[in-house]
Amino acid sequence: MVSSAEFRRVFAAFDQDGDGKISEAELRLCMKAALGGDMSAEEVQALMATADTDGDGFLDEEEFVRLVEETAAGTQDEEGDRCREAFGMYVMEGRGCITPLSLKLMMSRLGLHLDVDDCQAMIHRFDLNGDGVLNFDEFKTMMMMG
Known part of the structure; x- marks a missing residue:
């Protein structure tokens, strides 16, 4: 949490x-x-x-x-399952987190063409531990805000 x-x-x-x-x-x-x-x-x-x-x-x-x-x-239970499923769509193989590149790739699939700098800025806003990527808890926080 x-x-x-x-x-x-x-x-x-x-x-x-x-x-x-x-x-x-x-x-x-x-x-x-x-x-x-x-x-x-x-x-x-x-x-x-x-x-x-x-x-x-x-x-x-x-x-x-x-x-x-x-x-x-x-929103813990049902939302948690949907959130975990959505998180998995953004994660690059083997990383277990959302990187600026994996976010850029997913956004492209959704029709939003952002550059890596835009993706870094999006991640930075919710990167609570400051490691430059989003883990699942940080992703959940981001999704709750929307």
Whole structure:
């Protein structure tokens, strides 16, 4: 399981202007960069409304961590199986992790043509242990955010 400290690191990556809060715009931008897809304004607003417990229109660090932890707790079994299956589609033979090259290859199969630098940036955002690749727990965190 991913620790709260690791979720806090992801929060810091999403908080692009460093103000200690994630705005709807930051959330939407980060989802697009991290997952290669765009969330609609309605999807972002719904996610914000669910997690923004103090009603200020932003996610502070505690709200963000609570959202991610609740999402993780609620999706362990069935989602875990689907997530493991998806993870296997991205992993290169024998590596057991997602590398920038394996991510680039999978994205190409999905019709998204990214360069290796883009893939490195996507991995970096969710690379909680800083090893330059995504292990399964890091991949799960990335998928929960989408």
